Amino acid sequence: MSWWREAVFYQVYIRSFADGNGDGVGDLAGIRARLPHLVELGIDALWITPFYPSPMADHGYDVADPRDVEPAFGDLAEFDALLAEAHAAGLRVTIDLVPNHSSHQHEWFAAALAAGPGSPERARYLFRDGRGPDGSEPPNNWPSVFGGSAWSRVPDGQWYLHIFAPEQPDLDFTDAEVLADLETTMRFWLARGVDGFRIDVAHGMAKPDGLPDMQPMEDTGLLDDHGPGDHRFDQDGVHEVHRRIRAVLDEHPGTMAVGEVWVSDDERLAQYLRPDELQLAFNFKLLTADWSADDLRDAVVHSLATVSGTPAPACWVLSNHDRPRHVTRYGGGELGTRRARAAALLQLALPGVAYVYNGDELGMPDVDLPDEALQDPIWERSGHAERGRDACRIPVPWSGTAPSYGFSDRPDSWLPMPEGWAALTVEAQAADRGSMLSLYRSALALRRTSSAFAGDALQWLPAPEGCLAFRRPGGLVCLLNLSARAVRLPEGEVLLASADVTGGVLPADAAVWVRA
Known part of the structure; x- marks a missing residue:
């Protein structure tokens, strides 16, 4: 595997x-x-x-x-x-x-700015002419993920696309x-x-x-x-x-x-x-x-x-x-x-x-x-x-x-x-x-070494209201209690719990691993 x-x-x-x-x-x-x-x-x-x-x-x-x-x-x-x-x-x-995208300081983008419209250097990016009678409007209405327009204009009048910041010009993968x-x-x-x-x-x-x-x-x-x-x-x-x-x-x-x-x-x-x-x-x-x-x-x-x-x-x-x-x-x-x-x-x-x-x-x-x-x-x-x-x-x-x-x-x-x-x-x-930290170390050690984690499947189990429970083919049962009250633990050997489970109950906002 x-x-x-x-x-x-x-x-x-x-x-x-x-x-x-x-x-x-x-x-x-x-x-x-x-x-x-x-x-x-x-x-x-x-x-x-x-x-x-x-x-x-x-x-x-x-x-x-x-x-x-x-x-x-x-x-x-x-x-x-x-x-x-x-x-x-x-x-x-x-x-x-x-x-x-690349940085605007990538050597390719510097070359694109120097080479001008229609050049092979610009073809690596998404340069376009603007809209409007004088090309002063962006080529389309796309917004940047980081706010504002996804287009910035260069001194010769063309615009380049940047889905993120202006310092991150998008590359053209058809090139x-x-x-x-x-x-x-x-x-x-x-x-x-x-x-x-x-x-x-x-x-x-x-x-x-x-x-x-x-x-x-x-x-x-x-x-x-x-x-x-x-x-x-x-x-x-x-x-x-x-x-x-x-x-x-x-x-x-x-x-x-x-x-x-x-x-x-x-x-x-x-x-x-x-x-x-x-x-x-x-x-x-x-x-x-x-x-x-x-x-x-x-x-x-x-x-x-x-x-x-x-x-x-x-x-x-x-x-x-x-x-x-x-x-x-x-x-x-x-x-x-x-x-x-x-x-x-x-x-x-x-x-x-x-x-x-x-x-x-x-x-x-x-x-x-x-x-x-x-x-x-x-x-x-x-x-x-x-x-x-x-x-x-x-x-x-x-x-x-x-x-x-x-x-x-x-x-x-x-x-x-x-x-x-x-x-x-x-x-x-x-x-x-x-x-x-101790919880993570224990959980990762069990995940790596216990046969209870075997198998790729997951079977949902009946669970109290506000809870989730599932079983892995190797026998691991995970119960997650998202309700406001404590619930009984599943049958089996407790491998690890995120909270104190003495008394056989799982508190609210807690999870437990049990080997069925």
Whole structure:
């Protein structure tokens, strides 16, 4: 069986994981230094967010050179050392691939601006003449995900498309050179030994002929699926790009790709998982579900239905660098933490692949930052109407009692860390058998070693009102209590619980694993 089919991946948001050179920003050396934590946690693989040369208009997702390392994060030798040490520790390493757009400081975009309208250099991007008698209006009505128009005008009068920030011009994948360059980038990193890729905006990369207007819609700085009327995403032509990506991966047996595919329709999402396309696609239904039995069950049912006719397993995610952390989504404070503990057991009991975002294992919440600390381009692009994603990107606390809690040698980190996080640190939680970190370590050890987790199927079981219960073929029963009252435990041996189950009952907002 392929290594990734039941793997637990750990997302490292590189700026916020660990600072190895003392500048207040996370880097490759920091990841190397913290590999023992990841081994002890019990994950199988890393996903590292972009560490390529970038002017950082969108914190690395605006890539100026996809085949090198941003000096703030290290260099290629540092990456090679990280890869070797991770492999020696039994960890796979996957990295972000950002094909939909480049940085405006990429050499190609500079060449496009210099070459002028109609040139081969401009054909790599989506340059168009404007509308109106003097071409002063954008070519169509598409909005940017980050607010404002998706078009910016250049001095010679043409406009270029950027679904995200103006510093992130979209590439045109009908241009053979663009597709060939993506393949070159993949082979560059695969030759160095990476185990796979996370494909950013994997439902982008294809635009409809003629770039027609789309139905007007509000954008909130999030990649929500707006459905068939949104011409920016999920166009049929994107699948040809994924077939080319898969062909390169197939040259390197044992490698894989997971797609960031914000498509809510089960059948549309399943198309990305055909045998000659992606091995995995994030299904964000668990991440967007409310804390209710109906919502969470619906998320699981739809996620399993999506993959049922494909070669892919389901792929579960509770938080990432683009969304409010689930401790905060579930109510924050003690309530949100209690629910997050239960959600961890739900996620890790489900068949398939799980992604853990750095800090999930500590129960990190979102942080309300002062306006002057905000860095996400959404904040400025929205005219300060949307605060953006900085709140879920706060650096990881490792040790000590004051900022930056061992994240860096200096007290100030790239996003400020709050006072009062001493109990949240890895150091404090490792010494506490009842901590979130201890729960994750125990859960991941059981998931890896217990025969109760065998089999890909899931059988729903009768459960008290407001509860979910299912059984895996190996005998694992997971009961999640979302009601307001305690319920009786299922029959069998208790393997792990998110709360105290003495007396044979499961409290509200808690989950338990039982071997039937």
